[in-house]
Amino acid sequence: MKPHRFLAPLCLIALGACSADPADETPGEETAGATKNATAEGGVENAPSSASATDESNVESAGGYDPDSSEPQLAGAAEFAEVAKARLADASEWKLRSVVELKGPVGNTILDEPPYAYIAFGRGPTDVDLFAEMEPRFAQQQQYGRDDFYDSDGNVSVMCMGPVTQVGPDSPPLVAGCTAAFRD
Numbered sequence: 001m002k003p004h005r006f007l008a009p010l011c012l013i014a015l016g017a018c019s020a021d022p023a024d025e026t027p028g029e030e031t032a033g034a035t036k037n038a039t040a041e042g043g044v045e046n047a048p049s050s051a052s053a054t055d056e057s058n059v060e061s062a063g064g065y066d067p068d069s070s071e072p073q074l075a076g077a078a079e080f081a082e083v084a085k086a087r088l089a090d091a092s093e094w095k096l097r098s099v100v101e102l103k104g105p106v107g108n109t110i111l112d113e114p115p116y117a118y119i120a121f122g123r124g125p126t127d128v129d130l131f132a133e134m135e136p137r138f139a140q141q142q143q144y145g146r147d148d149f150y151d152s153d154g155n156v157s158v159m160c161m162g163p164v165t166q167v168g169p170d171s172p173p174l175v176a177g178c179t180a181a182f183r184d
Contacts, residue, residue, distance in 0.1 A: 070097045077104030077121030081130040084173035088166040096162035101181060102132060103157040109144045117144070119158060119178070132158050132178040148183040157181035 065075035067083050075083075080102055087094040107122030107129075115136030122128035143149060149156055161177035 065100070067094075068097065072099045072101070074101045074103065077102045077132075078129045080175075081121070081173055084130070084164045084175070085166065088164065088173060092165065094162070094164040096160070096164065096175075099159055099161055100175075101157050101159050102130070102175070102178075103151075103155055104129070105154065106156050111139050111144075114139055118174075119144075119156065120172075122172075128172045130172050131174040132160060133174060133176040134158070134178050134180070138178075138180055143180045143182075146180075146182065149180055151183055 065073055065079055065083055067087060080100065084094060102121065104121045105123065106119060107127060108120040108125045110118040110120060112118070117134040117136075117139035119132040119134060120128045121130045121132065138144065151157070157180075158178040159181050160175045160179075162175055163177075164173050164175045166173045
């Protein structure tokens, strides 16, 4: 196992628990602290404040996520995280068979050194179910700030291609190759 792969999710968790002092930031600098840290209520600064952990139940009631299907699917982030943990119990990587749209409440939006950006699905910055590694344009175009990124319940949706990895048994899974899904 490569050391940087081991540290990346740990850094994500640490970044999610941090709050930055805007006075310490250089104007125009995009770092995890300079951009949209999660509020204690579990959302990004400009996310609707009505997001809650129960909002994801609407997604999960539509049917279960089938990891063996080759058809595009919709899954709640928490449900997908549980499937990912099971798939990664004896493997270092899981390749998705199809595109999956993940939906759920945002615990944090993390903008690391460009071009890295992550959506932390969960109930707060330290209660994360799943990390979605976003494509570079998500941060470059500041797509996290668009009103149509959030639904009326404060949830977000991202389309992911994978692969999915997990560094350790206690870390949330990380799904790569994700793009924002915007509302009409």
